[in-house]
Amino acid sequence: MCEISFIKLILISFTFFICGINFLLNDYTIFIEWEVVSINSMSIVMTFLFDWMSLMFMSFVLLISSLVIFYSKEYMSGDMNINRFIMLVLMFVLSMMLLIISPNLISILLGWDGLGLVSYCLVIYFQNVKSYNAGMLTALSNRIGDVALLLAIAWMLNYGSWNYIFYLELMKTDFEMLIIGGLVMLAAMTKSAQIPFSSWLPAAMAAPTPVSALVHSSTLVTAGIYLLIRFNMLIANSVMGQLLLLLSGLTMFMAGIGANFEFDLKKIIALSTLSQLGLMMSILSMGYYKLAFFHLLTHALFKALLFMCAGAIIHNMMNSQDIRLMGGLTLHMPLTSSCLNVANLALCGMPFLAGFYSKDLILEIVSLSYLNFFSFFLYFFSTGLTVCYSLRLVFYSMTGDLNCSSLNMLNDEGWVMLKGMMGLLVMSIIGGSMLNWLIFPTPYMICLPMYLKWLTIFVCVSGGLLGYLISNVSLYFINKSFKNYFISFFLGSMWFMPYISTYGLIFSPLVYGNLVVKSFDQGWSEFFGGQNLYHTLMKNSQLNQMIQNNNLKLYLLIFILWIVILLLMMLLVKI
Incomplete structure (x- = not known):
């Protein structure tokens, strides 16, 4: 089943990509209305929107999902129910496709809820207490966004239909449309895990690693970004945009700091996803929706590769995810290590890799924009933190000696997994420049003073140096004094957000419930x-x-x- 799904998905992906380029060059859009059922004067109509953005995004989703399914053949080979797993992944991709091509809030809700439901099934796939807790946190956090989307559907009753695409530009100053925009922004913030809904994203790591590769690159977490790209007219130059800029900047900063305190391999990569989502949201809130979309696509390539490499390493480490037990992996797993390093460098914005084109462009646009100092600081400091935790990860896992049991047989012989990773390795190297030429046929000419031009490079180098020092010299300020321990615990636990989302919410109801049971029932x-x-x-x-x-x-x-x-x-x- 894996091979059939892989071949079909990759063929459809290439077809969509060619169509997307054609639509982009010719500025062409297809709007399809399909009458599902018609009874007397009532008809149920499904609408689909095919433009360069939806086709290109669908081609990337299908490319990554095809390689993930191919990779899963070996990764999940010990699973008795691998066909069920593949079916769940395909349902996940199908829900995302429905969301991408929908210009209608009702059909968007179908895809949106499909993502929420299937993600719950995938997070609890391994069926243990940790998975159940993570699944419940994921599902309930996303329910807030689902309710916001339902309320937006109710407010759309003020207009003639739920096809928001007809009303966005014409009615963007309307009070009802502003409320709809606010509700859609709330829904997007829950799905893309912005503050204060960030705690579910690292918890969702309980899912199998191929699922994490899919979720964190091109499906679940990017659904909110994509929806806001479609609703960008309501957010640019408004109070909502300013609020989103602040919250997404803080998310980027918080995730960057949290990743530097983390020792779980998958959690570090999850927090880096959160940081990049904050970057996309913040540039989107400033009105540069094409840049946000560009970074969305390039980020999808190297983030899927990062998770695949992490999965191969975890497999070889006998399911251990602690980076302190790794070391010297370059000697034992040279191919996987090379892929991980390329993906890490692309994430850091190494020149001429995929991440460089979008990230450098975003930071130069920020330097050019009329922006306050606090947001400017968050952008550049968070970029430095990205390089910092990436270098720290490489230092712990790649250099030195193996800190694990000497009986571990580390090797690079998982050829099916390696083939899946090689496809994304090529795209992580050439994807950024290819998309840059396609999406921006006229190159951006950004003229900045010398110190601002060099600022991005300087911040990256400083972040890398700090990451090396933190790893090598152990500059952690965790002392026996309560104050320092409290600060490090606060920074390392995503500003207590997971505790507020779980114990903070459930503590009072449980206490009062106990009182009720004692006073009334007993x-x-x-x-x-x-x-x-x-x-x-x-x-x-x-x-x-x-x-x-x-x-x-x-x-x-x-x-x-x-x-x-x-x-x-x-x-x-x-x-």
Whole structure:
């Protein structure tokens, strides 16, 4: 099943890519209306929008999902239900496709909820307590966004149909449309895990690694970005845009710092995804939706590759994800290490790799824009932190000696996994320049002072140096004093967000629930209610049973009582 799905998906991916280039060069859009059912005067119509953006995004989603499915053939080979896993992944991709081509809020909700439901099934795939907790956190966080989207659908009743694409430009100053924009922004923030909904993203690492590669590159977390790209007219130059710029900048900063305190390989890569999502959101909130889309595509390539390499390493390390137990992997797994290093360098913005073209362009546009100092600081400092945690990851996993058990047989012989990784390796090297030539046929000419031109390089080099020092000299300020431990714990735990989202929300209801159980279900309410009623009925039924036991003495006694009562009644009547 893996091979069939792989071949079909890769062929459809190339077809969509060619169509996307054609639509882009000719500025061509197809809007399809399909009448599903028509009863009297009522008709149910499905609408699809095919433009260069949707076709190109679909081609990337299909390319990555095809390579992930091919990779899963070996990665999930020990699983008895691998076909079920592949079906879940295909349902996941199908939901994303429906979301991409929908210009209608109702059909977007179908894809949106499909992503939420299938992601829950995939996160709890390994069926243990940690997975169940992570799945519930993921599902409930995303439900907030689903409710916001339902409310936006309700507000769209003010217009003629749910095809928002007809009304965005014409009605963008309308009060109802501003409310719809706010609700869509809330939905996008939950799906793309912006502050304060960030805690579910690292928790979703409980899913199998191929799923993580798909989720963190081109599907679930990018759905919110894509939706906001479609609604970009409502966000640019508005209060919503300013709020989104602040929250996404803080998300980028928080994820960058958190990754520097983390020792779980998959969690570091997850937090780097969160950082890049913050970067996309922030540039989108400034009105540069094409740049956000460009970074979305380039990021998808190297992030999927990063997760695939992480999966191969975890497999060889006997399912250990702690980077402190790794080391010297370049000697034992040279091909996987090369792929990981290329993906890491692309993430850092190494010149002429995929990430450089989008990231450098974003930072130069930021330098050129009319922006306050705080947002400017968040952009550049977070870029430095990206290089910092990437170099720290490489230092711990690639250099030195192996810190794990000497019985571990590390090798690069997973050829199916390696072939899947090689496809993305090529795209991580050439994808950025190819997309840059296609999406921006006229190159951006950004004229900046020398110190601003060099600022990006300077920040990256400084971040890399800091990452090396942190790893090598152990500059962590975790001392025995409470203050320093508290600060490091605060920075390393995503600003306490996972605890606020879980224990913080559930603590009070559980305490009050316990009081209710003690006071009502096991207290006075029970004593005077159910239990008392039960005892009363029992006594009366025992009395009744005794009376109806066919005892002659009782019958004679009741007969005499009746005679006495009749005589008393007769006396009372005479009186």
